Structure formats: C-alpha cells, structure tokens
Amino acid sequence: MKTEQILDCERNRLNKISSFRLPYSFKKTGIVVFTLSFIALMSKIFISDDTEMISEISKKGLLIGMLLISISKDKLEDELTVKLRAQSYTVAFIVGVIYTIVMPYVDYLVSNSINAESEKLKDLGDFQILFFILMIQLAFYYAFKKAYK
Numbered sequence: 001m002k003t004e005q006i007l008d009c010e011r012n013r014l015n016k017i018s019s020f021r022l023p024y025s026f027k028k029t030g031i032v033v034f035t036l037s038f039i040a041l042m043s044k045i046f047i048s049d050d051t052e053m054i055s056e057i058s059k060k061g062l063l064i065g066m067l068l069i070s071i072s073k074d075k076l077e078d079e080l081t082v083k084l085r086a087q088s089y090t091v092a093f094i095v096g097v098i099y100t101i102v103m104p105y106v107d108y109l110v111s112n113s114i115n116a117e118s119e120k121l122k123d124l125g126d127f128q129i130l131f132f133i134l135m136i137q138l139a140f141y142y143a144f145k146k147a148y149k
Contacts, residue, residue: 070141096133103124
C-alpha cells in the first residue's frame with residue numbers, strides 16, 4: 001500500500017507541474033517585456049557605443065517575454081486550448097531539434113559557397129535555439145487555435 005501512495009503522490013506532482021499556467025495578466029506583461037526588449041535591441045543599430053550589455057539584456061528580455069506569453073492562460077482556458085498548447089510544444093521541440101542539427105551545415109555550405117576562404121562549422125548559440133523554439137511554439141499555437149475555432 002505504501003508503494004501505491006508514493007506513486008500517487010509522484011503522479012500528482014507531475015500533473016501539477018505539467019498543468020502549470022500563469023494567470024492571463026502575465027500574457028500582457030510578456031507582450032510588454034517582449035516589445036520593450038525588441039525596441040532596445042533594434043536601438044542598438046543607432047547607438048555606436050559599446051552596447052554589448054544592452055544587447056544581452058534585450059535578448060534575455062525577448063526570451064522572458066516570449067516565455068511569459070507561452071505559459072500564460074488564455075481568457076477562456078478549456079480542454080481544447082490545453083491540447084493545442086501541448087501539440088504546439090511537441091511541434092516546436094521536434095522542429096527545434098531538426099533546426100539545431102541541420103542549420104549549422106546549411107550555414108557552412110552557404111558561407112563557403114559565397115566566401116573564397118573556407119570557414120569552420122559553427123554551432124548555434126543558446127539564444128538562437130531558444131528564440132527559435134519559442135517562436136515556433138507561439139506561431140503553431142495561434143495557428144492551431146485559429147484552425148480549430
């Protein structure tokens with residue numbers, strides 16, 4: 001009996017973690033954070049000073065804003081939105097893994113066909129991978145919502 005209680009407790013914890021959603025108000029906060037970070041990142045073009053710190057903070061802000069949008073509830077949260085969100089996370093993960101594997105080779109082939117000197121194969125940065133996965137998840141979630149409603 002004790003083993004069943006432990007399993008039930010662990011199952012309840014996993015369900016609580018997997019169904020975690022922030023309130024709807026965080027979606028608006030995420031949009032504001034994303035917008036401000038995007039503006040700050042684009043302002044880097046016009047500022048000629050050392051803006052590495054602004055760039056890094058803006059990149060983190062973009063990721064945080066997209067994450068807040070991604071894990072926030074909708075105004076009307078039902079079983080369909082939960083299912084669509086899960087499907088969009090699945091698609092984003094699969095596409096993100098494929099992108100991470102294929103993109104360095106595509107970049108290598110394109111850069112070596114354009115440039116005369118040979119370039120090394122480069123890995124993608126963490127920001128690029130996370131940004132891509134969050135962008136794909138949000139795009140597919142809203143596309144799925146539009147298709148089903």
